[in-house]
Amino acid sequence: MNSPSNRVSIIGAGKVGSTLAQRIAEKNLADVVLLDIVEGWPQGVALDLMEARGVERHDRQIVGTNDYRDTTNSNIIVIAAGVPRKPGINREDLIKINARIVTEATKQAIEHSPEAILITVTNPLDIMTYLAWEAADLPKHRVMGMGGVLDSARFETFIAMELGVSIAEINATVIGSHGDLMVPLPRYSTVNGIPINQLMDAGAIDRLVQRTRHGGAEIVELMKTGSAYFAPASAVCLMVESILFNQSRLLPCCVYLHGEYGLQDIFLGVPCRLGYQGVEQIVELELSDTERAAFIESGKLVAQNIEEARAILKTAS
Ligand SMILES: NC(=O)C1=CN([C@@H]2O[C@H](COP(=O)(O)OP(=O)(O)OC[C@H]3O[C@@H](n4cnc5c(N)ncnc54)[C@H](O)[C@@H]3O)[C@@H](O)[C@H]2O)C=CC1
Ligand SMILES: O=C([O-])CC(=O)C(=O)O
DSSP states (O other), rough: OOOEEEEEEEOOHHHHHHHHHHHHHTTTOEEEEEEOOSTTTHHHHHHHHHHHHHHHOOOOOEEESSSSSTTTTTTEEEOOOOOOOOTOOOOGHHHHHHHHHHHHHEEEEEHHTTTTTEEOOSSSSSHHHHHHHHHHHHOGEEEEOOHHHHHHHHHHHHHHHHHHHOOOGEEEEEBBBBTTOEOOGGGOOOOOOEEGTTTHHHHHHHHHHHHHTHHHHHHHHHSSSOOOOHHHHHHHHHHHHHHHHTOOHHHHEEEEEESGOOEEEEEEEEEEEETTEEEEEEEOOOOOOOHHHHHHHHHHHHHHHHHHHHHHHHOOO
C-alpha cells in the first residue's frame, strides 16, 4: 500500500489544477485534495479521477472540496486559483483580479498546513509568487513558483522540432520572469552535451528563442478561451516529485533572491535544487553581459509590478 503521509493540495480545480491532480495521482506520487470556490465542481472532478483508477490501477485518493479543512497537513500546496488570460492581453493584466484571489487562498491554505511547501502557478507568476510568500509568511526556501520548467520544456520542444532529434537528448535553460522578458539561454542549451550553436545558425536560434518567449501567448491565441494546461501541469508535477522524493533535481524555478544574481527582495526564475526542504540551493550561472542585462531587465519589470500589486491590495483592503 502507499504511504498515507504524502498529500498535495491544489487550490483551483480548473484546467491546470485538475490536470495536475491527474498527473500526480497517475504517477502515484501522493494523495490529492482539489479545492475550488465553485460548489460541486472539485467534487465532480475528483470523483471522475477516482473512477479512472479502475483503469489506471493506482490507489491514490483524490478528494474534491470547497472547505480548506480538508487540506489540513498537506506536504505541498499548489496555488492554481485565478483567472487565465484571453487573446490580446498580457499576463500582467491579470494582476488586478488574481492578486486578491492568490493572497486569500494562500492565507487559508497555509493556516491549515503550516509546514507545507508552497508552489504558485497563477499568473502573472513572479508577482503572484511574491504576494503568496508575503501572505504565507513562510521562510523563503518553502515558497516557489512554476515558470522556468515550462519555459525550458517549450524551448527544448522547439529545438527538438527544428533539428528533428529526440527530445530525450535535449536540455535547455530559461531564466528570468515568466513573461515576455524571460531569458532563454542558448549557451546553456545542448543536444546530448553539444551546444545548440554548433547544430544550427544564429537566425534559427533567435527564431526559437522568440517562439519560446511567446509560447504561452501562441497557445492562448489558438485556444481562444483559456491558456495552456497540459505542459504547465507536467512542469508543476516535476517540481512536486523532486520535493516529495527528495530528488534534488536542478530546475529553473521562481525563487526569492537575496543577493543572488545581484538582485534583492524579488522572486525570479533561476536554476535551483529542489528537495525535501524546498529550495535547497540557488545556482548562480555565469552570464555574459547581454544575458545579465536581459535578466536584470526582466527583474525590473517584475519589481514594478510587485509594487503595483501591493498598491492594488492596499486599496482593496
Ligand atoms: N505559471 C505558469 O506557467 C502558468 C500559469 N497559468 C495560470 O494558472 C491560473 C489557472 O489557469 P487555468 O487552470 O487554466 O484556469 P481555469 O479558469 O481553468 O481554473 C481556475 C480555477 O480557479 C478557481 N478559483 C477562482 N477563484 C478562486 C478562489 N478564490 N479560490 C479557489 N479557487 C478559485 C476557478 O473557479 C477555476 O476553477 C491562471 O492564472 C493562468 O494564467 C496557467 C498556465 C501556466
Ligand atoms: O500564457 C499564459 O497565460 C499561461 C502561461 O503562463 C503559459 O502557458 O506559459
